[in-house]
Amino acid sequence: MRIMKRKLSASFTVESSFIIPLFVFIILALMASGFYARNVIMIKASTWKEGIRLEQMTSASPVLTREGIISEDLKEQVVNDAMFMRDVHVFVNTTNKSETSIRVIAKPTSKVPIFPTAGFIDITEKIKTNNPAADLRKWHGLQTIMNKEKGKG
Secondary structure, three states: OOOOOOOOOHHHHHHHHHHHHHHHHHHHHHHHHHHHHHHHHHHHHHHHHHHHHHHHOOOOOOHHHHHHHHHHHHHHHHHHHOOOEEEEEEEEEEEEOOEEEEEEEEEEOOOOOOOOOOOOEEEEEEEEOOOHHHHHHHHHHHHHHHHHHHHHO
């Protein structure tokens, strides 16, 4: 019985040794960027949700207690929902009664040697609280100005 050997040209082997790793790298880069975008969107959405919750908390509890509760809950959400994240830190800062700043810092579980900060997330969201009384005063002020302008014309 005679066995036929198939001969491949050397260029096919050399080309495939460069092309296959290149395609694998491109696919992995697309997957990593997808995970990063998902994590950023999830963290921003969670931050806004917790900011609204902070705004709706009663003013009877001290500010530090409210900030601590929101900080712990947001950290737990990010750790549970984000993909490949570790060392999550959440900072809640209420500067005055009209603005709250929430900062989330999360580090990826693995480091890429070429890009050591790849996947590192640092998001700061500023949430303005609603003040219906002040908004109504502004609205009435604008109406008064508009009425006066109409009377002049």
